[in-house]
Structure formats: structure tokens, C-alpha cells
Amino acid sequence: MPEWVRLQLDIDEFDDHAFEPYLRRARASGIDFATMAELGDTPDHRRALYDLNKTCSADIPDRGEFYTYEEYLAQRIDAPTFNPGGVVLALHGNEWIGMSATSLHPDRGLAFSEMTGVLGPYRGQGLSLAMKLLAIRFVRLSGYRWLGTLHHPGNASAIAMNRRLGFVDQAAGTVA
Template identity: 80%
Template sequence: MVEWIRLQLDVDGFDDEAFEPYLRRARASGITFTTMADLGDTEDHQRALYNLNKTCSADIPDRGEFYTYDQYVTQRIDVPTFHPEGVILAIHDGAWIGMSTTSLHAAERHAFSEMTGVLAPYRGKGLSLALKLLAIRFVRSSGYRWLTTFHHPRNTSAITMNRRLGFVDQLSEGL
């Protein structure tokens, strides 16, 4: 059995300014950022999110078969933790090229980074950092202090990116 890497970020101590250049650089290259809430939480947009998530998730080690669309909606969208404001999208020339989805868990008073992914042709340009910055801002504006995530230990690029942002190994007293 694989021991997943569990990470957490104290959002109150996060330094936005250190990662703002990634956002500016992406915008300067013609990439825009929006949320599912701004676009509209419609079935068409849910399908587009599903397709982007499925494509980006294919690179996760030992991911297994991805949800069907109906399973995705039932388990990821039609749940109390889903908030369209927490679905950050990167768009280039009208195409969805990146995403960061964050769920809010009111009972536990923490947010969870469900998925951050960028299509292969757009990787290596800091776009994941820009998306995650906007996700962290969403968490902070929602009044949550802790943002958690977990990764397969072979998903070193995601682990490295999150640690660069200040995520540390999860401490149980932090939640």
C-alpha cells in the first residue's frame, strides 16, 4: 500500500507577494483567470471541468481509471464541499488549459486542494503556481486558515510545487 504525502499550508502566514510574479507573467502571455462561479456553474462548464480534470489527472501515478462524468458530478460537484468560486480556471485563446479546485470543509474548518493541473503544452511556465496562488486567496477570503492536500509519493512535481508555496507535512493539531 502506498503512503501518500499529506501536506498543509497555514494560509494566514502565506506570502502572496512572493508568487505574484507568476500571475503577472501568465497574464502577460495572454492567459486569463476566472472561476466557475464567474463563468456560470452550468452543465456545459461542468463537462468542460470534468474533461480538463480527467486529462490532467492522467499523469498522477497509480491514479487508476478516472470517474465517469456522472460519478464525477455525484462525488465532486453535487456535494456540500463544492463551491464554484473555488474552481480557478486558466484560459488561453478561449480554451481551458489549467485548473485548481478547492473544497471547503466547514465541519473540520479546513479547505482541501482537490486538484491543480495544467495541460502538457503549458507546463513549466509557473502556471500551476499562479493557479494555486488564486486558490489560496479563495481559501483566505472564505475564512479558512488551513489548506490541505495529498499526493502520491512519485508525484514529485506536485509535491515540490506545494512545498515551494510553503506547504509542510501535515500536523494533526493543525486541523
């Protein structure tokens, strides 16, 4: 198994303004953004989030089989670290086309970027950066200084996007 790439962002040092154009460009092209809290943490929305996450996760190298819906609920949604305000969705009309899910870990003093993904036809438009910007703002408003993430070394585009945002490499087992 390859060594995973661990990245961490210092929220206090993050400059929102450099990435604001991605939000403006997306909105100008007809893409809206909302959180699961704003749309409602309902059974239908949980199923839609699962379906979107499953589709987007298929591109992760060595991902293996995705959770069953019941496993997903137990491990991601019904977990104490889940906050529907930390699930940012990109919307094209009523279609969910992208997601960025962030969990909060008060016991470790950090937030964690669980998954950011965009459906294939909508990639290359900066939507991941726009959603990640909104996720970072959620982390800041939640009172956390650190946002961590973990990537398979073959997921070069996700690693590059996070580094572009200012994430830096962390040694295995360390927290800021």
C-alpha cells in the same frame, strides 16, 4: 499501496507577494484566469471541467481509472463541499488549459486542494503556481486558516510546488 504525502498550508502565514510575478507573467503571455463562479456553473462548464480534470489526472501515479461523468458530478460537484468560486481556471482564449479545484470543509475547519493541473503543452510556465495562488486567496476570503492537500509520493512535481508555496508535511490523520 504507498503512503500518501499529506501537506498543509497555514493561510495566515502565507505571503502572496512572493508569488504575484507568476500571475503577471502568465497574463502578459496571454493567459487569463477565471473561476467557475465567474464563468457560470453551467452543465457545459461542468462537462468541460470534468474533461480537463480527467486529462490532467492521467499523470497522477497509480491514479487508476478516472470517474465516469456521473460519478464525478456526484462526488465532486454535487457535494456540499463544492464551491464554484474555488475552481480556478487558466484560459488561453476560450480554451481551458489548467485548473485548481479547492473544496471547503467547515466540519473540519479547513479547505482542501482537490486537484491542480495544466495541459501538457502549457506546462513549465508557472501556471500551476499562479492558479494555486488564486486558490489560496479564495481560501483566505472564505475565512479558512488551513489548506490541506494529498499526493501520491511519486508525484514529485506537485509535492515540490506545494512545498515551494509553504505547505508542510502533516502526519496521517491530523488536522492543524
